[in-house]
Amino acid sequence: MRFLTKTVWCLFARWPEDNMFLMTCNPIVPETLKKEVANEAAGGFCSFEGWVRNHNHGRRVTGLFYEAYAPLAQHEVTAIMAEASQQWAVLHIACAHRIGTLSLTDIAVWVGVSSVHRKEAFLACQYVIDNVKHRVPIWKKEYYEDGTTEWVHCARCAEPPPSSLT
Amino acid sequence: MWCEIQDVTIISMMQKEIIIDYYALLREHRGCDSELWQTEAVTVEALYEELHACYSFPIHRDYLKVAVNDALTGWGHALSDKDRVVFICPVAGG
Numbered sequence: 434m435r436f437l438t439k440t441v442w443c444l445f446a447r448w449p450e451d452n453m454f455l456m457t458c459n460p461i462v463p464e465t466l467k468k469e470v471a472n473e474a475a476g477g478f479c480s481f482e483g484w485v486r487n488h489n490h491g492r493r494v495t496g497l498f499y500e501a502y503a504p505l506a507q508h509e510v511t512a513i514m515a516e517a518s519q520q521w522a523v524l525h526i527a528c529a530h531r532i533g534t535l536s537l538t539d540i541a542v543w544v545g546v547s548s549v550h551r552k553e554a555f556l557a558c559q560y561v562i563d564n565v566k567h568r569v570p571i572w573k574k575e576y577y578e579d580g581t582t583e584w585v586h587c588a589r590c591a592e593p594p595p596s597s598l599t
Numbered sequence: 600m601w602c603e604i605q606d607v608t609i610i611s612m613m614q615k616e617i618i619i620d621y622y623a624l625l626r627e628h629r630g631c632d633s634e635l636w637q638t639e640a641v642t643v644e645a646l647y648e649e650l651h652a653c654y655s656f657p658i659h660r661d662y663l664k665v666a667v668n669d670a671l672t673g674w675g676h677a678l679s680d681k682d683r684v685v686f687i688c689p690v691a692g693g
Contacts (some may be wrong), residue, residue, distance in 0.1 A: 483693050498627075499692070500622055500623050501622075501692075502620070502666070502685055502687065504669040505666055505670070505671070505685070505687075506692075508669065508670075530692060530693075542692065557648070562693060565692050565693050566690075566691075566693035567690065568690070569690060569692045570622070570666075570685075570687050570690055570692075571621035571690060571692030571693075572622060572624075572688060572690060572691055572692075573691040573692070584623050584624045584688065584690035584691070586688075586689035586690070586691045587623070587657075587658060587662075587688050587689055587691075588622045590643070590658040590659055590662040590688070590689060591657050591658065591659060592659055593659045593661050594659070594661050594662065
């Protein structure tokens with residue numbers, strides 16, 4: 434099935450100067466990714482890990498499924514990391530996002546930033562993850578304890594948004 | 600010059616074959632991850648209206664973004680033969 438072909442792959446892109454983006458079906462290994470931002474000039478390192486939790490909006494979650502529009506996802510993450518690099522003096526940025534089926538406590542996304550000083554690492558790291566969450570074409574399907582499923586942010590989108598009714 | 604503009608308009612309305620890739624909720628609703636669509640639609644918006652009339656997408660257009668050939672674009676984007684179109688549901692990465 435073409436769907437399986439689309440999902441069972443890994444995407445790796447690296448830009449020689451600064452940043453790296455990895456999209457993978459395999460478990461994310463933070464220690465491996467941390468090496469991608471290592472730099473002797475760095476005095477600060479900040480990372481974020483998004484974990485699969487067992488609840489969301491009062492519902493018991495048993496697992497997740499992530500799906501990505503890979504070419505555009507790569508483009509958007511590239512742009513986000515470039516924006517962060519332009520705003521703050523950082524040395525390297527790395528981002529990894531898991532796709533496919535994830536279990537509770539799995540790492541869904543990892544962002545790491547190295548910089549000379551800690552302030553820039555904190556700020557750039559937050560910027561990257563915040564923008565990955567609302568700009569990158571990756572979708573999340575939640576599996577619930579009651580056997581139902583739902584694509585996050587899509588459940589009540591059949592009707593026009595309230596602002597468009599005025 | 601006027602003739603050139605007229606020719607462009609005629610070409611735009613000619614039959615085109617568009618590749619539509621579906622993801623997430625739209626993929627499940629449509630039952631496939633991709634299809635070829637024959638259309639005379641001039642814009643992405645017109646293409647969407649055709650598809651929606653056939654498939655009654657479960658997401659209102661106001662929530663969708665659109666990409667053509669792997670680049671975000673607007674609803675007024677003029678379609679060309681063999682364009683690849685994706686209607687992007689609300690995202691939820693991270």
